[in-house]
Amino acid sequence: MSEGSAVTPEANTPTEMEPSDIHDILRNDRRRLTIKNLQEQPDGTMGVRELSEAIASLETGEDPPPSDKRQSVYVSLHQTHLPKLEEFGIVSYDSDEKRVCLEDRVREVEVYMEVVPRYGLSWGEFYFGLGLLGTLTTIAVLLGVPGVEALGVTVTATVFFIILMLSSTYHVYAQQDRILFQRFRKE
Template sequence: MANATTGTAAPDVGGETPPSPSREVMFDLLGNSRRRRVLRHLLDEREITLTDLSARIAAWENDTSVPDLSSRQRKQVYSSLYQTHIPRLSEHGIVAYDADDRIVRLTGDADRLRRFLDVDGPERGHFSYQWSRYFLWTAVVGSAAIAGNWLGTTPATHLGTGELYGLLTVTFMMLSVSFVMAVEGQKLLGVGD
């Protein structure tokens, strides 16, 4: 507990800041929704009083606004952050808590935290939009080929409806695997922390 209130992450012998927590430690730390919420707030606002931070988190957890919180709701979250969550994050050099001013500061690598929290940038939304087009056009072309086969108007009349369904299914499976690898491939393969 005393370590959380010292102010900043303690430098090691060489005067350098401690190394970033391992993936396992990060997953353990982020396994708690309250700690994730703390870090999301600190990614937006790098420095905040513990009182304001706890009020915002309490409002989110109770699905209300900060002015409508009861003192019990505020106190419960404040105590939890002060006694448990801020010390855990501080112990690993992710945040620093200044006990005199009661200010919590983000000290960890913001880009790395964003990756762990999966805070998307605008480019990822555009990327997903492109994939939705691929799925749409595959469905449209496949459905048109099957409908044309039923009506006898497609050039591929030598293929039966069952074969066309099979071809469409294989195409969707390949497209799905490609999508998962493009979007989640680095996570699945453990490439790039």
Template structure:
């Protein structure tokens, strides 16, 4: 077998493995939960959160049966499988789970909710309304034109600066999250 054929088969296996791992909703929940955290999670935490998601109720409203059912499947099946594929580091003794560096290969296939971005349209509409009022005041000689121009320019500069900083911090956060997974 030549090198290109071997590499192609390895890529297909990796993709097959990724789809195998992601074929179960509980494993997807595990990956999503761990991806959104910075510290290791316990099996108890995972079981509670996943049971809550599956039953569409708050964690506080879970009964022991639902939590235990998820716990057993995580302990016996899903966490060992993620550990076998080196996607998560599952420490049975401590009962903790963390994502490994290899998780980035799998997590990219997860549907991650996009962070809601701020809509600046109404801010610009408000600034435009202020500008119209100021220009009307200039027209009837209530406000000197130089003051109106400075207020409008400073308002626009402040709004653009605020929008830039808001988007920049969001982009930086997204970039850091991607770098952590690679």
């Protein structure tokens, strides 16, 4: 932990994570993949074996991954990465039950690790592209570009606003669903 981090005595976790702590956590691929895999679970929980197999599969591109790679990932998770994530309160790790569970503090690092979805675009890139496409299409309508001018400015703007509204609704719903489910799991 960095020198400037305050620690709560009862939980032994920092009250506010320092940027250097967040960087230290996220600079390792296996810690990022651990967080990503747990986020993809409806309840934010996985067994260490299941988690190590998922990470080994991503690292090797093989399904199932070779057993030596699974073992290597399992040992590094158990000895290094899960204790580090637990130290900062990002996960809780029951080493007896071999279960890992996301904690609320994961939101502090999520801001810094926008995971690119399987389609290869982050939400920020998607919204930027949609806004750019809408702007260029509107300009094309105003300039009278053949084929596009028939749409009219009103129809063009309405279509892009509806797409934007539906996309942002889905984005908010997907985020809220995960966050609400984590809150119910805690109670």
